[in-house]
Amino acid sequence: MSKTIGFLLAGVAGGVLSGLFGIGGGTVLIPIFGLLLAFDQHKAQGTSLVALIPPTGLLAVIAYAKSGYVSWLAGILLVPGLFVGGIIGAKIAKRMEPRRMRQVFAVLMFLLGAWEAMGAFRH
């Protein structure tokens, strides 16, 4: 029971950040699974993908769309590449060792974060 509540709360936390930052939420779920719930990195990533299958961001999209913050055409064009790329990436992931994967993940996020922050400060 406490685990059930833990998973639900992890979802709410992931959802708030998802809506706030326009991301899928995996970025939040994976650290929660890995660091708080002691999943190994592959299992954390696989489970995060389950949470991302239903259209969990629907209500968030509506909130953005109301203010005109959605580019529908670009959005639709991104979907096929994402789907195919997803399969390619998963095949690569299966061959990697979990600790190495967590490091790849951390480095990538740090670089993207630094890139975003720099962009904001240059304004």
Add this chain to the structure above:
Amino acid sequence: MSLAIVSIVILIGLCAGIMVGLLGIGGGIVLVPALVYLLHMDQHMAQGTSLFVLLPPIGLGALLEYRKKGDVDFRAGILCAVGMLVGGYLGGRIAVPMSSDHLKELFGAFLMLSALLLWSKASKKPVPAQPATFEGGS
């Protein structure tokens, strides 16, 4: 939209998709910066578009690959999805009134912080090889 832009958009999708499979994420952390810097969208537009892109089950193919090795906890995933639906709405309501630059700073800070947490975990000795299992429930 010109053909060049269309091809760029499709390529962005493919690159972000590889990250989806490789890292088990939705792709938004890659999409948002790519839309801002390569397509010159403002931060809100990039985030809204990213959320829209993530509505279809783009990670399904990737998920099936993980499942082949049993690296999936469906119960945990489904419970999280329920929480995320509600949380996503709250987050969207918070983000929309913010200024684009503030939002961008916050996004960058959030990514760097998560990265540091994960890195510290990855640098420690690996936990005993036995992966945690949560299927039993309690």
